[in-house]
Amino acid sequence: MRTRRSTVRLWRRIPLRRRSDVLEAWGLLGACVLALVGTLLAGLVTQGAVERELNQQRVERQAITAVLIEAARDKPSAGAADDDRVWARARWTARDGSTRNGQTKVQPDTPAGARVTVWTNEHGALTSKPATQEEARFQSALA
Structure with missing residues (x-):
């Protein structure tokens, strides 16, 4: 005896599916994509800010x-x-x-x-040794 196997598709037509279910699914997908893009952009902005700060320290010290x-x-x-x-x-x-x-x-x-x-520093006060270029890259990537 053979059983019939159904395949699950992401957007298949289901008779009990409501319009609100479709809108909710699209909204969730959009929110996930927006969160990923936002996280990526925030990381790049943070990395740039840390690199600029560490480069400024190398110039001033x-x-x-x-x-x-x-x-x-x-x-x-x-x-x-x-x-x-x-x-x-x-x-x-x-x-x-x-x-x-x-x-x-x-x-x-x-x-x-x-x-x-x-x-x-530029005022003549003692300060710590600035980060090297490699240390600055590592710290900015970590941030």
């Missing part, structure tokens, strides 16, 4: 040489989980010619008077 005012400690504190460097006070000359003091991270046991490289 500059590496300068500073001199340590005090010797660095021999090892990092117990709570320093980010790297093996320690904080020490340093002196540098800003772009406007003024002398500045501040704390920067250096290798342990660096003696006072040693020259170290620090990063400053």
